[in-house]
Amino acid sequence: MIQRIQSLYLLLAAICSVVLIQMFYLWSNESGASFYALDLFQESEFTLKVIPVLFVISGVMSIVSVFMFKQRKNQFVINRFNILVNFILLGILIYHLLTLSGESQVSEKGIGAFLPIVVVVLLAIANRAIKKDEDLVKSVDRLR
Template structure:
């Protein structure tokens, strides 16, 4: 059933991870050069893998346990992406390289929140199915 609320959350994660890194900048250099995710292959790869994992998870609605596991792996991947972004922004010799951080730095945080909400909804569905099975 694709019309469940967790499918909406996962679709939002796919849009955030797959499309918005091309729109929002990660940071600006002191020379006003805007750095996007497409300029950083590791960061771009992590965003794309996160989007693919959320799309795969949407269509695994019949197997809620594996959907839950894929979402947890996606949460871990987004934490790794967040760590890489923070490391990149802090290790570029301080304020000499990164003069302004962009909104693209918080995209993994938004994805993590949406994935946690999706996992709560999946857990709620699983508990409902178990309670109905007990009544039979």
């Protein structure tokens, strides 16, 4: 399971989705207050509460996909759905970052807002490795 390269990519994607959002802030306002993903649960706006939920869903889906190593087709489908979740998350983040109140003053965007891009790249590489494994198994079955 862990010896396969796609498992490593999926674990890195899970780490980016669950652990790194607690280390890197999403944005900071003009007063210098940094907003982390888990801090958004206290906000009143619904779209802000969805952001940490989507991060956690993405991480859980990556971990579930690691343990589905015997079902490569299902693993591939889960990863594609996870990519879709991360694109939705990225869209919400970009929308919110472009409509921050007080943009006439300087606000700083954090690196945490770009973590879904890293996760999408890792999931795409994992899907490519899963497809390569599936093609290898099909070619061996053809020889029997």
